[in-house]
Amino acid sequence: MGTLVITCPVTGQKIETGIETDRDSLDLTPHFSSTIACPHCGEDHQFSKSDVLVCELVDGVIQYQRAA
Ligand SMILES: [Zn+2]
Numbered sequence: 001m002g003t004l005v006i007t008c009p010v011t012g013q014k015i016e017t018g019i020e021t022d023r024d025s026l027d028l029t030p031h032f033s034s035t036i037a038c039p040h041c042g043e044d045h046q047f048s049k050s051d052v053l054v055c056e057l058v059d060g061v062i063q064y065q066r067a068a
Helices: 023-028
Strands: 002-007 014-021 033-037 044-048 053-058 061-066
Touching: 014 023, 014 033, 014 053, 023 053
Parallel strands: none
Antiparallel strands: 002 014, 002 053, 033 044, 053 061
C-alpha cells in the first residue's frame, strides 16, 4: 500500500494527499480531480489522476510511480 502524492508546481516538492492506495487500484480508478491546500507554498493546487504519483516503499526504497 502506498500514498498518493503530487508535486507542488511552485516549489517542486512532494505534497502528500493523505489518500492511501496502490498503483493497481489507481489504475482502476476513473478519472478524478481535486484541490489540495499546499503546505509548501500556501496556495491551493488542482490535481487530477494524470498528476498524481503513488509513493510506495519497495524493498526499503521509496519509489514514485505514475498511474498507467
Ligand atoms: Zn505548492
